[in-house]
Amino acid sequence: MTTDTIAKEVAVSFEVGGKVCKLGGIAKGSGMIHPNLATMLVFLTTDCAISAEMLQAALSGDIQNTFNMVSIDGDTSTNDMVALMANGMAGNREITEKNDDFKVFAQALNTVTVQLCRMIAGDGEGATKLLECTVSGADSMQVAKTVAKSVICSSLLKAAMFGADANWGRVLCAIGYSGADVDVTKVDVAFRSAKGSISVCKNGAGIPFSEENAKEILLEKEIEILISVGSGTYSASAWGCDLTYDYVKINGDYRT
Amino acid sequence: MTTDTIAKEVAVSFEVGGKVCKLGGIAKGSGMIHPNLATMLVFLTTDCAISAEMLQAALSGDIQNTFNMVSIDGDTSTNDMVALMANGMAGNREITEKNDDFKVFAQALNTVTVQLCRMIAGDGEGATKLLECTVSGADSMQVAKTVAKSVICSSLLKAAMFGADANWGRVLCAIGYSGADVDVTKVDVAFRSAKGSISVCKNGAGIPFSEENAKEILLEKEIEILISVGSGTYSASAWGCDLTYDYVKINGDYRT
Known part of the structure; x- marks a missing residue:
């Protein structure tokens, strides 16, 4: 059973080394939301070429200021999750260190995650605002x-x-x-x-x-x-x- | 304005050195209750002879397990207060150290404060239980x-x-x-x-x-x-x- 009332989806485009990359995300959850990455599910995908280490660094840094700053009812769920997957199909030079490309990627990620946070919070159980x-x-x-x-x-x-x-x-x-x-x-x-x-x-x-x-x-x-x-x-x-x-x-x- | 719906009062008798002492308390508060002795007001009085230091020790020890364990809405008020006053008119030998008399006094205090906590919680804003x-x-x-x-x-x-x-x-x-x-x-x-x-x-x-x-x-x-x-x-x-x-x-x- 879900009490979500809207589909929560968002995507952005950004450029790394002259190549256009895309990053999109979908989220589910409207109650028991007070993540401390801790029934919120978020899936983020990107075609950007980026190493696993840098992908984790971008995500770990981001969620402290995004999903962990959302609260619908103060009740942390037992199974919140945010997954970020990259397949490199944008063809950009791979991001393997915290350089300017990383900053561009992290900014794109943040644009998506903040929008998902707003969608989750606004669709909180019973919420009107x-x-x-x-x-x-x-x-x-x-x-x-x-x-x-x-x-x-x-x-x-x-x-x-x-x-x-x-x-x-x-x-x-x-x-x-x-x-x-x-x-x-x-x-x-x-x-x-x-x-x-x-x-x-x-x-x-x-x-x-x-x-x-x-x-x-x-x-x-x-x-x-x-x-x-x-x-x-x-x-x-x-x-x-x-x-x-x-x-x-x-x-x-x-x-x- | 108050949203209290019941008068919260309780009193007990106890004996110190052959003298009957009394301890009573009244409390006010039903919303913004999540004390961290922090709009809860509690007044406790006793005729027990007890030094100021022992009175403070008994109260400080007690509230950690009583009023600070009450929550109606998670909102700590700016002006919770618990006051405990003793006038010594019971005529018992004054309690000036943490002896058996102190234990009797602390137990009487706890009986009163737990009852007040139950009254405050049960009369929480909008509460049915x-x-x-x-x-x-x-x-x-x-x-x-x-x-x-x-x-x-x-x-x-x-x-x-x-x-x-x-x-x-x-x-x-x-x-x-x-x-x-x-x-x-x-x-x-x-x-x-x-x-x-x-x-x-x-x-x-x-x-x-x-x-x-x-x-x-x-x-x-x-x-x-x-x-x-x-x-x-x-x-x-x-x-x-x-x-x-x-x-x-x-x-x-x-x-x-």
Whole structure:
């Protein structure tokens, strides 16, 4: 049985040494998603010529910032999987070291994996919205990732997003309990969607904003939660979804 | 505003050096509850004569196994608080060291705090059931607590409990992703309530059981999830509640 509601597929083209390479991926999964490569399945294929070692290096480096930054329900599955296969049929010079070609490949891979992450999160069990939390200005990558993951995992914030409520207090709360070393007096929070963006918190304190405008922004299907935590140079994103009646129905009321 | 639906109060009597002492507590809180003494408020009072140092020692030791083992939604509040006050009016000889009197006091304290934890968890936002997960046979207290807390925090298991489904696979999954060093081939799982108990997993594998009987047990208001992880001597309990439509309503749909 699957609760996926959309086919999750994406592909890109890129050039290595004058040869056009392609990289595509498909993913499956909508519940029990909080990968720690750990019922998410992802298959990535490419015709790029690249050594097994470099293929593994590209994938291992990528998933820390992509699939491991997705959470639908906080429940890590027993059998998540990401497979990346390359057959070299693009005819490019084989990538065997971390050179500029490798960077091009890694960037192409990241474009595909981020899109798959967004598809998985947006199709979370019962979800009505894709949430993307981007933390910038952090002093380290670990701080940026810890904060982003904590916010995206908060049941309270997920429920507020379902209700289209710009409840920035719940964002700050999740930052606080994440344990990350963050100066709350330097934290800014904004919400953004196709309907525009709205700042709701500046230097750790609430600022006046139009509730009506905020609601219009938050009624969209894709919501960005933008958090700046200072003047550092690190940033990270995490992906999740809102917590809805249908999540409870799918996981609690399926027998009745 | 509070979403508490019951008054949470409990008191006990105990004897120190021939004098009867009393210890009582009141608690407030039903959402944003995942204390890490971190909107839970608990006030405990006693007339026992006990030094400030011993009072702090008793409380600090206790909360690690009580309030810090409660989770309603995984969201640690910014302002949880437990206060314990003693006025010495019981007239007992003052407790100033970790002697037998201290043990009696600590036991009385634990009786009160465990009851308050159960009241808080059972009155969780939207909850229809109190869940108590007890892990035994662990090689260390840390393993027992990590497993109990992981299981009680699982959104998937919380939703299954709402649906009265003996979904032991979700229990095993939460044990697995807890990171605790547990041999899955030694894990037994049973559910228990006022209607009896039922074993559902033995040595890490499902065993045949009556779904009808399991449902009858799980339709009760207080459910114990009993997990044995081996032949160690440590055990720990954690308290939580089911994940329901009303949790989403209270935290997501309050404006509409």
